[in-house]
Amino acid sequence: MKKKMSMLLLLAVTLLIPVSLFAAGQQESDGASAGMSDKPVVLTLLIDKTSQIDGFEAIAKAFEEKTGIVTELEFQPGSIEGENVIKTRLATGEMTDLLYFNSGSLLRSLNPERNFVDLSAESYMERIADSYKQTVTVNNKIFGVPVDAAMVGGIFYNKRVYKELGLEIPMTWDAFMDNCQVIKDAGKTAFIGSFKDDWTAQLILLADYYYVQQQVPDFAEKFTKNEAKYATTPAALEAFKKYKEIVEKGFMNSDFLATTYDEAQARLASGEGVHYDMGSWVLDGLSVNYPDQINDIGFFAQPDNKPGLNGTTVWIPNSVYLNKNGENVKAAKEWAEFFVSPEGIDVWMSAFPPKGPFVVKGVEFPDNILPAVKDIIKYFDEDRTAPALEFLTPVKAPNSPAICVEVGSGMTEPLKAAEKYDRDTEKQAKQLNLPGW
Numbered sequence: 321m322k323k324k325m326s327m328l329l330l331l332a333v334t335l336l337i338p339v340s341l342f343a344a345g346q347q348e349s350d351g352a353s354a355g356m357s358d359k360p361v362v363l364t365l366l367i368d369k370t371s372q373i374d375g376f377e378a379i380a381k382a383f384e385e386k387t388g389i390v391t392e393l394e395f396q397p398g399s400i401e402g403e404n405v406i407k408t409r410l411a412t413g414e415m416t417d418l419l420y421f422n423s424g425s426l427l428r429s430l431n432p433e434r435n436f437v438d439l440s441a442e443s444y445m446e447r448i449a450d451s452y453k454q455t456v457t458v459n460n461k462i463f464g465v466p467v468d469a470a471m472v473g474g475i476f477y478n479k480r481v482y483k484e485l486g487l488e489i490p491m492t493w494d495a496f497m498d499n500c501q502v503i504k505d506a507g508k509t510a511f512i513g514s515f516k517d518d519w520t521a522q523l524i525l526l527a528d529y530y531y532v533q534q535q536v537p538d539f540a541e542k543f544t545k546n547e548a549k550y551a552t553t554p555a556a557l558e559a560f561k562k563y564k565e566i567v568e569k570g571f572m573n574s575d576f577l578a579t580t581y582d583e584a585q586a587r588l589a590s591g592e593g594v595h596y597d598m599g600s601w602v603l604d605g606l607s608v609n610y611p612d613q614i615n616d617i618g619f620f621a622q623p624d625n626k627p628g629l630n631g632t633t634v635w636i637p638n639s640v641y642l643n644k645n646g647e648n649v650k651a652a653k654e655w656a657e658f659f660v661s662p663e664g665i666d667v668w669m670s671a672f673p674p675k676g677p678f679v680v681k682g683v684e685f686p687d688n689i690l691p692a693v694k695d696i697i698k699y700f701d702e703d704r705t706a707p708a709l710e711f712l713t714p715v716k717a718p719n720s721p722a723i724c725v726e727v728g729s730g731m732t733e734p735l736k737a738a739e740k741y742d743r744d745t746e747k748q749a750k751q752l753n754l755p756g757w
Contacts, residue, residue: 363389366406366409367393367396372672375668379659382658383655383659391418391655403429416643418641418642419436420467422638424636425714427458434644435643436642437643437649437653440460444657448681452636455711456639463639464640466678467639468637468674469675471635472632473622474527474619474633475595476596476597476617477617477618478588478594478617482594485506487499491630500566503571504570511571511593512579512595513577515577517581521724525563528559528624529633531626533706535629539556540709540713544713544749545756546754550738557734560737563728564730564734577729582605584596584598585602585605586610599635600676601675619695619696630704631705634707636707637679675692675693675696714752723744724737
């Protein structure tokens with residue numbers, strides 16, 4: 321009898337063990353789910369160290385307060401080194417949820433269809449300017465959202481000196497040269513050169529592309545196919561001729577080969593130098609380092625003598641792309657939607673004052689935007705803009721800075737410089753295996 325009772329008790333215990341284990345497992349699973357729901361989603365964003373960190377940090381804070389989703393910034397080197405890091409991380413599956421990178425032709429090198437989320441169907445795309453969407457579209461799929469305002473290239477000038485000398489905004493290159501002569505005669509530097517940082521020497525060439533686009537609308541397409549050249553296209557060659565006139569007339573500071581980008585800003589702010597051919601990113605440094613003089617700085621388009629043409633070349637803003645193969649795609653989509661919303665753009669502008677118009681429709685600018693920005697906005701309102709060539713073609717002379725220094729310092733004649741530029745682009749085009757080269 322005792323043996324029978326023992327067997328029944330053992331059977332009962334045996335039957336209860338799986339039920340107990342299942343119940344404990346279910347309880348543990350529910351606990352884990354609850355723990356996971358309490359733990360915030362963490363999005364990672366890869367940016368380079370030269371990016372607008374304050375703006376991204378402000379967006380991260382506001383987005384977390386709104387959604388509970390955390391954004392952590394990761395940093396990479398800039399330039400070619402950073403591009404190689406990005407390609408390696410994409411290839412190894414170690415890319416962050418969000419990536420800050422160029423818009424335009426460089427996007428194709430990252431194989432966006434394989435690596436990034438197609439945002440074409442997102443409702444906010446209706447508010448994004450077509451001029452921007454074209455630069456992040458591959459095979460009719462849109463892959464990015466714009467970061468910050470668009471940039472322009474042209475002449476930043478000291479308004480106080482213009483007023484003192486009774487000068488007016490020049491609408492032609494000849495009128496601009498006349499203004500420079502008046503400034504030179506007044507004992508000031510008419511045109512600031514900062515060729516110590518050789519990249520700055522390119523701005524005359526780059527900012528002049530507006531006139532190429534207007535006169536030869538298919539230049540970028542033909543240039544990519546090796547059907548058009550700078551040396552044989554009069555509208556494109558004109559930029560190199562402008563370098564020659566500036567240096568021959570002695571309008572630049574005598575130490576232009578030793579002057580840095582930072583030193584050029586100081587001269588512009590003080591009025592020692594009156595014109596600086598630069599991109600609107602220069603307003604960042606001027607605002608921080610010369611807050612008492614920033615309102616003296618204005619902007620006008622680099623002029624040309626072609627009748628009826630006056631406009632500015634535009635640098636489309638960089639973009640944020642969403643990792644298609646990441647673990648937090650849904651949260652990344654929420655982040656992108658917030659980023660380009662009126663609320664998100666207001667947050668960005670509070671941390672990072674705009675240097676030009678946004679490529680998102682309906683943005684309301686604060687009353688205290690810089691005078692130079694107000695000048696820039698007029699060109700967009702009047703549709704006197706064209707995208708920089710680099711957004712329309714992958715072909716660019718790698719040695720462009722050095723070539724521009726040579727022609728800008730009088731060492732090389734304009735035609736020779738243009739021919740050298742064309743030869744340099746040929747090397748790059750062949751490396752890219754572009755058809756026609």
